[in-house]
Amino acid sequence: MVIQSIVIVLIIHFQLWQPIQHSDLSGTAAWLGREIFGLDFRLSEVGIPAAICVGAYIEFIRSKLNLSQAFPNLCFSEPPEDLTTTVKRLATSARIECPSLRLVDSGTPLTFTVRTRRKYTIALSIGLLESLDRTEVEACLAHEIGHIKNRDFALRAFVTMARIALFAKVLSYFVEAAFYRARELLADRTAAVLMGGPGPLISALEKLRNANSADETLMGNTICFFDPKQSIFELLSKHPSLITRIRLLKEMRSLES
Numbered sequence: 001m002v003i004q005s006i007v008i009v010l011i012i013h014f015q016l017w018q019p020i021q022h023s024d025l026s027g028t029a030a031w032l033g034r035e036i037f038g039l040d041f042r043l044s045e046v047g048i049p050a051a052i053c054v055g056a057y058i059e060f061i062r063s064k065l066n067l068s069q070a071f072p073n074l075c076f077s078e079p080p081e082d083l084t085t086t087v088k089r090l091a092t093s094a095r096i097e098c099p100s101l102r103l104v105d106s107g108t109p110l111t112f113t114v115r116t117r118r119k120y121t122i123a124l125s126i127g128l129l130e131s132l133d134r135t136e137v138e139a140c141l142a143h144e145i146g147h148i149k150n151r152d153f154a155l156r157a158f159v160t161m162a163r164i165a166l167f168a169k170v171l172s173y174f175v176e177a178a179f180y181r182a183r184e185l186l187a188d189r190t191a192a193v194l195m196g197g198p199g200p201l202i203s204a205l206e207k208l209r210n211a212n213s214a215d216e217t218l219m220g221n222t223i224c225f226f227d228p229k230q231s232i233f234e235l236l237s238k239h240p241s242l243i244t245r246i247r248l249l250k251e252m253r254s255l256e257s
Contacts, residue, residue, distance in 0.1 A: 065116055067102060067123070075105040076123065083137070087122060090142050093194050094149040109208055113144045113153075120148050132204050139191055139200035146190030152183045173236055180238040188249055197256065198249040205249070209242040 099120035
């Protein structure tokens with residue numbers, strides 16, 4: 001993973017790195033161009049090693065932690081057997097290795113997937129089980145299975161490393177956020193396929209929205225729409241509104257009908 005990350009970081013960096021043509025400049029403009037070019041080169045000398053260090057940390061340190069070490073503020077316990085069976089069935093349908101499942105002792109509705117000990121674990125809270133019915137909970141689990149099937153964790157790591165390498169380029173922050181949101185949409189679509197339609201996930205998101213849950217409830221992002229009402233801060237966010245996710249899923253349902 002680290003070698004692949006380094007290659008992708010270098011490719012993205014030098015694709016976005018546009019050297020200034022000094023021959024087209026003169027006098028003060030030429031001097032300014034040389035200074036900017038030199039600054040960009042010096043920043044790359046900092047950004048690329050930093051990105052490589054982050055990749056090494058993710059692969060050799062972070063991925064070896066257990067759940068308690070990765071989330072020391074959360075209390076984990078064994079989930080009900082029927083939920084474990086549901087995850088196995090979804091994993092079989094998605095044709096992936098079955099992740100483990102853990103219950104989080106929290107009243108806040110949430111579910112997320114983490115890679116620890118080089119294996120995937122899906123965690124869901126007691127609050128989520130209390131807020132949704134069985135089919136809606138299954139849709140949330142299918143969403144997390146979608147992330148694993150689509151290899152989102154490796155892809156996110158690559159893009160984040162590229163952003164670190166290009167930290168001086170503002171565009172890299174928008175690209176990273178948009179990528180995260182796009183992968184979330186793909187996970188929604190994958191969940192809809194696994195569930196036989198987007199209905200259960202729509203219902204789950206609507207309940208969470210009506211309960212005034214935070215966007216982070218499903219650790220979710222969505223596709224990037226350049227809505228005139230959307231602020232620059234939302235474009236930089238990796239966590240979109242639930243309204244947008246619900247709208248996209250409803251559009252998917254209308255296309256299928």
